[in-house]
Amino acid sequence: MDRLIFHVDVNSAFLSWEAARRVRLGEPDLRLIPSCVGGNPERRTSIVTAKSIPAKAYGINTGEPISMALRKCPNLVVVESDFRLYQECSKAFKDICRKYAPVVEEFSIDECFLDMTGTGKVYPDPIKTAHDIKNEIRDTLGFTVNVGIGANKLLAKMASDFEKPDKVHTLLNQEEVESKMWPLPISDLFGVGKASTKRLLDAGIKTIGQLAKTDISFLKMLVGDKAGEHMYALANGIDESPVTSEEREAKSYSVVTTVEENITSYEVANHILLGLADSVCTRMRKEGAKAYCVSVKIRSDDFKNQSHQLNFMEATDVTEEIYETAKKLFADLWDGKTPLRLMGIALSNISKDEEQQLSLFVDEEKEKQKKVDAAMDSIRSKYGMGKIMRGSVMKSSMKVGRKFNV
Ligand SMILES: [Mg+2]
Structure with missing residues (x-):
């Protein structure tokens, strides 16, 4: 039987979600003015993580410092990222998708695959159904999505990336592929x-x-x-990978460290994060598991706890990738001043499904990092955890002069 897959992708998710919230409160629509999302706008180190179409017209790019973006457009409205809002919006639009599709795979915070194969009796017109899903999300939640319809996941994903926003596209047969x-x-x-x-x-x-x-x-x-x-x-438009809505294990892997001297600089904090990531990833890989979600937790010297989390597109067990994400989450969490007593990393939404990882994406840089991880794991399994350290972890423990209890 021919397969029928939908890929639902939120248009400029972080910016749209913030805009929808503000519109509900009667504030101006961020999507219609030069605006961007960018960590904590008070801090010089913040970067643009999402931008409006009017901001794009000023030449503002994702990834550039807020200070540079403000030079290009002094009227730019900069809003802080809000991970709790993102998780809420993510759940809300995926819940709507679940009303239509028997199997929904959460692919990232703002994307999911719907397996509509065999639903012809209930939904005889797939293009109409895609419009229904798209319109229900727009009309009830206040933000737009693109829906790609394809004969497999690759084609559905490619199709959803065509003209945006608020559109349905198809890549259903050889003719359309060509x-x-x-x-x-x-x-x-x-x-x-x-x-x-x-x-x-x-x-x-x-x-x-x-x-x-x-x-x-x-x-x-x-x-x-x-x-x-x-x-x-x-x-050639060939992709056999299945849409899987596997129940991810409730299990998680976490590690925290408390320090004797308060942490007061990014440099020290990032070295600690690397040590934590290294430790928790080694443990997870030993059990053949990968994580879809990483969270970072901090506690200040007045015992206030804060945490942020982020979902990956694909489950990962790569130390470098988890460390880089943890660093970003931390930069968003910390004001750069408040002395910290505790830092931690947790990996959750655990998957042990190997096959799925291989199907759609092969990232060469990641393949290299996997080899580094495998080499370190094998040395450690022979000689113990203390025998080998990542270069920068070693440097930091010498410089800071304290041992991390990870
Ligand atoms: Mg998107």
Whole structure:
């Protein structure tokens, strides 16, 4: 039977969610004025994490410092990120999706896959159903989504990325793959990393269509056997991976450390975070588990607790990735002044489903980091945890002169 998959993706999620909240309170719509989301706007270190279309017109880019964005557009409205709001909005739109689809896979905080295969009796017109879902989310929650309809997850995801916002697109058959997907640059193809993109471009392969028609043995030579086969399949619109709404284990892995001297600088805090990430990831990998969610907890010297969490697109067990995310969460949590007594990292939404991870995305940088992790794990399993440390953890414990109890 032919498969029928929807991919629902919130348009500029963080900004839209904040805008919808403000509109409900009778405030101006952030989507219609130059605005951006960016950590704590009081701090110089904050960066733009989402922006409105009018802000984009001023040349403001995601990832650039707020101070630079303000120079480009002095009237820019900068709002703080609010992870609790994001989690609420995420749950609300996914609950609407669950009313329509028998199987829903949460793919990231603002995306999910719906397996609509075999629902023809209830929903004879998939395009109409997609519009119904999209409109119900817009009309009841106040923000817009794109819905991509495809014959598999890859095609549904590619389709939802076409023209935005508030649109439904299809990639249902070979004809549509050739007319809508093949003209796109290879950098638009999911699952093709930066390093491979460069190698393909150097070899003169610029569009997804050219990639789809490249000789597969040449591709394997260019980027390696596994990546070559993977890319060839994706460019031809082939993806067998299932939509899985697996019950994630309630289990979580966590580690906290209290310090004798208060933490007062980002430098020290980040070194501690790396030590924590290293420790908790090693433990998780030992059990063959991966996490969809990372949270960071801090306690100030007046015993106030705070925490932030973020969901990953894909479950991960890579120390570097978890550390980088923890660093960002921490930068959002901490004012940079209040002395801290305790820091912790928790990994939750645990998955042990290996196959699913391999299906859609192969990230070369991540593959490298996995090898580093595997090497460290094997040395530690032979000689114990204390025998080998990541370079920067070692440096920090010497500099700070204290042992972390992790
Ligand atoms: Mg989105």
